[in-house]
Structure formats: structure tokens, C-alpha cells
Amino acid sequence: MRDTILEDTEAGNGDTTSKFGMWLFLFTELFLFVVLFFVFLSYRASYPEGFHHASIRLNGVIATANTFILLTSSFAVAISIVAIRKGHKRVTIWALIVTIALGVLFLVMKGFEWREKIEHGIYPTAKGLSGLGEGENLFYGLYYLMTGLHALHVIGGIVLLFVMLCFVGNGRVSRGSYGALENSALYWHLVDIIWIYLFSFFYLVS
Amino acid sequence: MSDEYYREEVSGAAPVTGFYDSSGRRAGFTPWLLSWIFSLDHKRIAILYLVSTLSFFAVGVSLGFLIRLELIAPGATIVDARTYNAFFTLHGVIMIFLFIIPVTTGVFGNFLLPIQIGAKDMAFPRLNLLSWWFYIIGAALVLLSLFTGDGLPDTGWTFYVPYSLKTAADISLTAFALFILGFSSILTGINFVTTVHKLRAPGMRWHRLPLFVWSIYSTAWILVIATPVLGMTLLLVIAERTLGLGIFDPVRGGDPILYQHLFWIYSHPAVYVMILPGMGIVAEIIPVFTRRVIFGYRAIAYSSVMIAVVGSMVWGHHMFVSGFSKTAAFVFSLFTFLVAIPSAIKVFNWISSLYRGSIVLEAPFLLALVFIFQFTVGGLTGLILGTLSVDVHLHDTTFVVGHFHYMKFGGGGFAFFAGLHYWFPKIFGRMYIKRYANIAVAFLFVGFNTLYFPMLVMGYKGMPRRYFDYLPEFQLYHVVSTVGSWILITGLIIMFVNLIYSIRRGEKAGANPWGGATIEWQTTSPPPVLNFVDPPVVDRGPYDYR
Numbered sequence: 001m002r003d004t005i006l007e008d009t010e011a012g013n014g015d016t017t018s019k020f021g022m023w024l025f026l027f028t029e030l031f032l033f034v035v036l037f038f039v040f041l042s043y044r045a046s047y048p049e050g051f052h053h054a055s056i057r058l059n060g061v062i063a064t065a066n067t068f069i070l071l072t073s074s075f076a077v078a079i080s081i082v083a084i085r086k087g088h089k090r091v092t093i094w095a096l097i098v099t100i101a102l103g104v105l106f107l108v109m110k111g112f113e114w115r116e117k118i119e120h121g122i123y124p125t126a127k128g129l130s131g132l133g134e135g136e137n138l139f140y141g142l143y144y145l146m147t148g149l150h151a152l153h154v155i156g157g158i159v160l161l162f163v164m165l166c167f168v169g170n171g172r173v174s175r176g177s178y179g180a181l182e183n184s185a186l187y188w189h190l191v192d193i194i195w196i197y198l199f200s201f202f203y204l205v206s
Numbered sequence: 207m208s209d210e211y212y213r214e215e216v217s218g219a220a221p222v223t224g225f226y227d228s229s230g231r232r233a234g235f236t237p238w239l240l241s242w243i244f245s246l247d248h249k250r251i252a253i254l255y256l257v258s259t260l261s262f263f264a265v266g267v268s269l270g271f272l273i274r275l276e277l278i279a280p281g282a283t284i285v286d287a288r289t290y291n292a293f294f295t296l297h298g299v300i301m302i303f304l305f306i307i308p309v310t311t312g313v314f315g316n317f318l319l320p321i322q323i324g325a326k327d328m329a330f331p332r333l334n335l336l337s338w339w340f341y342i343i344g345a346a347l348v349l350l351s352l353f354t355g356d357g358l359p360d361t362g363w364t365f366y367v368p369y370s371l372k373t374a375a376d377i378s379l380t381a382f383a384l385f386i387l388g389f390s391s392i393l394t395g396i397n398f399v400t401t402v403h404k405l406r407a408p409g410m411r412w413h414r415l416p417l418f419v420w421s422i423y424s425t426a427w428i429l430v431i432a433t434p435v436l437g438m439t440l441l442l443v444i445a446e447r448t449l450g451l452g453i454f455d456p457v458r459g460g461d462p463i464l465y466q467h468l469f470w471i472y473s474h475p476a477v478y479v480m481i482l483p484g485m486g487i488v489a490e491i492i493p494v495f496t497r498r499v500i501f502g503y504r505a506i507a508y509s510s511v512m513i514a515v516v517g518s519m520v521w522g523h524h525m526f527v528s529g530f531s532k533t534a535a536f537v538f539s540l541f542t543f544l545v546a547i548p549s550a551i552k553v554f555n556w557i558s559s560l561y562r563g564s565i566v567l568e569a570p571f572l573l574a575l576v577f578i579f580q581f582t583v584g585g586l587t588g589l590i591l592g593t594l595s596v597d598v599h600l601h602d603t604t605f606v607v608g609h610f611h612y613m614k615f616g617g618g619g620f621a622f623f624a625g626l627h628y629w630f631p632k633i634f635g636r637m638y639i640k641r642y643a644n645i646a647v648a649f650l651f652v653g654f655n656t657l658y659f660p661m662l663v664m665g666y667k668g669m670p671r672r673y674f675d676y677l678p679e680f681q682l683y684h685v686v687s688t689v690g691s692w693i694l695i696t697g698l699i700i701m702f703v704n705l706i707y708s709i710r711r712g713e714k715a716g717a718n719p720w721g722g723a724t725i726e727w728q729t730t731s732p733p734p735v736l737n738f739v740d741p742p743v744v745d746r747g748p749y750d751y752r
């Protein structure tokens with residue numbers, strides 16, 4: 001009963017209303033990272049040398065592969081939207097499974113990259129970190145902070161998409177109402193976009 | 207619970223009653239409590255905010271009272287210096303994050319925004335409830351953080367590094383609590399913006415929105431844009447304390463000034479979160495009690511938006527003496543002066559609205575007048591502080607404390623009281639005792655100015671803020687100020703006793719006791735569950751009296 005009333009509340013434009021709210025939420029998420037971009041760029045301006053040296057020591061191969069993985073996963077989630085719009089439930093489910101699998105793969109690769117750094121004694125609170133050149137410790141500090149926060153968002157996105165997978169399975173998300181899936185896909189795209197920025201900042205601009 | 211509650215109202219089994227007359231109360235205490243704390247009705251959520259924010263207000267007032275009592279004589283009077291530091295920190299954190307930021311949006315924003323635009327509820331009722339729960343969780347964590355550290359938080363409400371990284375108090379937990387409170391603000395902001403865009407009743411065009419809606423709408427945008435910055439800044443403090451990345455540590459190449467930038471990028475817009483809704487309340491009250499259309503509707507509406515925009519670019523004026531380039535200081539000073547323009551537009555329009563009106567002196571209107579006076583004092587002292595050369599002299603003195611309280615308490619707080627007296631009959635369906643309300647206003651006005659005006663004077667003469675001890679030459683001002691705090695608290699007690707008594711025992715108010723023209727007065731007092739029995743008719747502006 002409550003649900004009918006609430007839908008009534010969002011009379012006639014429930015889907016556009018929730019999407020409007022979702023966009024606002026995505027902006028707030030973006031601003032969260034913009035603060036860190038601001039911090040990163042201001043220190044990069046202060047210590048161009050240190051940031052350069054630190055950057056070339058990161059593993060660019062894994063990061064590049066990860067970029068392709070995330071972009072592909074975004075493509076997969078887009079397919080799931082097209083599929084549900086046309087009512088192909090099986091395709092939707094498989095597209096979501098692929099998206100989630102790629103998301104997990106991204107995290108695993110990220111884990112390997114972190115482990116490699118940690119084995120070299122580069123991690124926050126490590127003694128060796130303060131012995132690095134000027135600005136390098138800041139670079140690695142921000143590296144762990146920003147990629148770590150991004151990884152949390154990836155995990156959040158995976159959980160969200162998993163819930164959507166269940167909803168598609170039991171029919172709560174279907175051809176008739178797929179607003180929740182669309183919003184989850186939007187969130188996944190945001191995670192992707194933020195990674196593009198992180199990739200450029202940490203690996204490309206050196 | 208809320209399911210039954212909705213069903214009862216909608217099926218028509220019960221007559222249309224006020225939103226808080228549920229069957230739950232007959233069923234016992236627990237179901238009654240659950241029907242409140244899990245309610246999706248925006249009006250009930252507003253009442254939840256009212257009770258919770260005012261509880262913390264009482265705590266904050268008590269701490270303020272103790273601070274003033276300590277300062278009545280030089281040296282240790284009632285507590286030692288460390289406890290005093292904790293007092294002003296907690297007073298600041300509680301009053302800012304648990305009272306003045308959430309209170310007006312949480313209470314009147316929630317209660318009135320949907321009604322004033324003719325909607326049945328918020329765009330996202332569940333998110334709305336979640337906002338309140340985040341608020342409660344954040345508040346609980348703030349309280350918990352008092353006991354988990356070695357000593358009470360003693361950094362001041364600004365958490366400036368490096369001290370906040372070094373103190374033994376559990377600042378990480380306090381910061382995390384504020385992060386959660388920030389989430390509450392963000393969700394509220396998203397909900398309000400979406401509601402205004404999507405749920406306006408037929409005929410409710412943008413230029414027919416009541417001015418309170420305009421101010422809440424601007425506030426909601428600030429919440430959405432600025433709060434993530436605070437969240438991230440606090441996460442950085444937590445990361446520094448736990449991981450030691452060195453981002454704010456000059457020894458390792460970091461920059462403590464960066465913290466101040468990040469903090470004020472949020473916290474300056476946040477002071478507009480504290481004052482903008484109050485301006486909206488005053489703009490609602492003035493036309494009703496002068497019986498004429500408000501002067502310069504569009505100017506007032508757009509100036510709210512302009513304050514939100516320009517106010518986001520002035521954070522540097524908190525840092526004039528922290529050390530940054532002269533160009534930056536000049537630009538921030540300039541923008542600070544520019545914010546005065548939309549603020550002055552509002553003041554001039556309010557005052558112009560009094561001209562040739564048929565003024566009715568009731569408590570809400572008196573409080574609105576007090577607001578205009580105190581807000582003007584706060585605004586003008588703000589311009590003094592925004593002047594580069596003068597700020598060097600006045601920075602970190604009680605002049606700043608006085609200015610801030612004139613704006614936030616004398617402005618935002620008094621506007622909230624004005625709104626409370628204005629919408630009380632709408633919310634509870636009963637009228638308070640007007641005589642006592644007027645007496646309370648007199649006490650509040652005298653007490654407030656006795657309390658804070660000496661701060662402006664002694665600050666100008668060199669009394670630093672946050673100091674535990676002071677030179678004997680300042681004692682007179684401190685004594686006057688402390689006496690003022692007693693008068694103010696007397697006023698608060700009279701006001702709240704009167705209001706609380708009248709919730710049950712006041713006279714029935716009727717749908718429109720003040721003769722207001724905005725559409726919340728078209729519905730019954732208190733409003734029914736979905737706000738309107740008949741769809742509201744919007745065929746004219748909000749202040750067009752017939």
C-alpha cells in the first residue's frame with residue numbers, strides 16, 4: 001500500500017525524478033574526487049621532479065590493462081540496458097555478469113599492483129617512504145588514498161550491480177521498469193570516468 | 207507502523223485528521239515510537255528533526271552558558287583551561303553541525319517545502335528518512351568520540367592542522383561522525399532540489415514559488431555542491447592521523463595551509479546554509495504581517511541564488527593572516543564585499559515592504575524585525591572583517607566571535623524562532639499564548655545584544671578569542687556579556703515553556719490564523735497525511751492578497 005502511495009507521490013514522472021536525483025548524487029561523488037584532484041595538482045605544481053620520478057616507477061602495464069578492463073565493463077553494462085529495453089532478459093543477465101566479472105578482475109589486478117609496491121617498501125606508514133625524494137612520498141600517499149577510495153567505489157558498484165542482477169532474475173527489474181538498473185549503470189560509468197582521470201594523473205602525466 | 211498508518215488514512219476508514227494523530231498511540235508506546243522514527247511522511251520527519259535538533263540546541267546553550275560563566279572573572283573560575291578548550295570545541299561542533307546547519311532545512315524545509323509547492327511529499331521519502339537516520343548516527347558518534355579518546359576534543363570546531371593531527375583526543379572518530387552528518391546534508395540537498403524541480407503542483411510556476419522555497423532551493427544546492435568537499439577534507443584528516451601520508455605536514459613536503467583552504471571551501475558556503483533559510487522565513491513573515499505584497503519578489507528570489515553562487519568564492523577571507531599572495535587576498539576581499547550586495551538587496555526589500563503596510567505586531571513579526579536589526583549588525587561587522595587592513599587587527603579576537611554570533615544566532619537562530627512562532631499553529635494546530643511569546647521576544651532581544659555587543663567592543667580593544675584568561679581591563683565587558691547570557695537563557699526558557707505547553711493546551715488555531723496567502727494556509731492545521739484534501743489551487747503569486 002505504501003508503495004502505491006509513494007509512486008503516486010512521484011506521479012507520472014517517477015523515472016525522470018529518480019534519474020534527476022541520481023545525477024545530483026553523481027555530481028557529489030565527482031566533487032569528492034575533485035578535492036583530491038585539486039590536492040594532487042597543487043602538489044604536482046610544487047614538486048614536478050618528485051612526482052615525475054615517482055610516476056615512472058608505477059606499473060603502467062597493469063594500469064593500462066585495467067583501463068581497458070573498466071572501459072569494456074562500461075560497454076557491457078550499456079549492453080545490459082539496451083537488452084532490457086528490448087526485453088532480452090538472458091542477454092541482460094549475461095551482460096551484468098560480464099560487467100561484475102570485469103569489475104572483480106580490475107580489483108584483483110589493482111591488488112597485484114599494490115602488492116608489488118608494498119613489497120618494495122612503498123606504502124603508507126612505512127619507514128622507507130620518508131626517505132624518498134621531495135614530493136615522492138606525497139605522490140605515493142595520494143596514490144594509495146585515491147586509488148584506494150576508487151577501489152571502494154568499484155566495490156560499491158559491484159554490490160549495486162549484483163543486486164540489480166538479482167532483481168533482473170526475479171523480475172523486479174524488467175522491460176517495464178528498469179530505472180534502477182539505469183541508475184546503477186550511471187554509477188558504474190562514473191566509477192569508470194573517475195578511473196580515467198586517475199589513470200591520466202598517476203601514469204600518463206609525468 | 208507506517209504501513210498501517212498510511213492505510214488507515216487512505217482507505218477513508220478514519221476521518222481526515224492531522225498527520226500526527228495515528229492509531230499507534232492507542233496501541234502502546236513502542237508501536238507509537240516506531241510509527242514516528244520509521245515514518246516516511248515528510249511532516250513527521252520534520253518533527254523528528256525538530257525534537258532532535260532542539261535537544262542538541264539545549265546542550266549547546268548549556269555549554270555556552272558554562273563558557274560565559276568561566277569568563278566572568280580572569281583566571282580559573284569554574285573549570286581548568288583544558289576543560290574550557292573542550293567546552294568551546296563542543297559548543298561549536300554541536301551548535302554548527304548538529305543544530306544550525308540541519309535545523310531550518312530539516313524542520314521547516316521538510317515540513318513546508320512540499321506543502322508550499324503543493325506536493326504530497328518529498329521526491330524521495332525513503333531518502334528523507336535515511337537523512338534523519340544519518341543525522342542521528344552522526345550525532346551519536348560525535349557523543350561517542352567524547353569518551354573514546356584521551357581527553358575531550360579540544361581543537362575548536364575548525365579542526366585546524368597540525369594540532370588536530372597531534373591532539374590525544376579521538377579526532378578521527380569526531381571527523382568520521384561529521385562525515386556521516388555530511389552525508390545527511392547531501393541526501394537532504396539532493397532530495398530538496400529534485401522536489402522543487404519535479405513535484406510542483408500544476409500552476410506553480412517558478413515565479414509563483416514562495417520566497418521560502420527559493421531560499422531552501424538555494425540552500426539545497428550549496429549542500430549538494432559544498433558538502434562533498436568537507437567530507438573529503440575530514441577523510442584526509444582521518445587518513446593523516448591513521449596512515450600519516452604527510453599531506454599537511456611541512457616536514458614531509460605537505461602544506462598545512464591547504465587544510466585551511468579545503469576546510470573553508472566547504473565551511474564558508476556552509477555559513478550561507480545557516481542563514482539563507484532564515485532569510486526565506488523572514489521574507490514569508492513580512493508580507494503576512496504588513497498585509498501587502500512583498501516588495502521586489504524577483505530581486506529577493508534571485509539574490510538568494512546570487513548569495514549561493516558568490517558565497518562559494520569567498521572562503522579565502524578566513525585566511526587573510528595565514529599567509530597567501532596579495533592578489534589572492536585582494537580577490538577574496540573583493541568577492542566578500544560583493545556578497546554584501548545581494549544581502550543588502552534583501553534587507554532593503556524587507557524594509558521597503560514595511561512602508562505603507564498595515565502592520566500587525568505579533569511575535570513572529572517582532573522576531574523578524576529583531577532578525578533584520580541583528581542581521582544588519584552582523585553583516586556590517588562582516589564588511590569590517592572583510593577589509594584587508596582592518597582584519598589584521600581584528601583577526602582571532604572576540605570581534606569575530608561577536609560578528610559570527612550576530613549572523614548565525616542573531617540571524618539564523620532568531621529567524622528559526624520567528625518561523626517557529628509563525629508556523630507553530632500550522633504544525634500543531636494550536637496557538638501559543640501570545641502575551642508570553644512577546645515577553646520572551648523582549649528577553650531574547652535584550653539578552654542577545656547584552657551578550658554579544660560587548661564582544662564586538664572588547665574584540666576591537668584586543669581581547670583574543672578562545673582565551674581562557676584575560677587582562678583585568680576586559681573584565682567589565684566580560685561581566686556584562688555573562689549577565690547578557692543569563693537574560694538570553696531566561697528568554698529561551700519562557701519561549702520554549704510557552705510553546706511546549708501550547709502543543710497540547712493552546713487554543714485551536716484554525717487553518718489560517720495569520721491570514722497568509724501561501725498555499726500551506728489553504729490546508730487544515732495540522733495538515734492531513736498527504737497534505738491536501740482537495741488539490742491546491744495555484745492561480746496567483748504567493749503574496750497576492752485578495
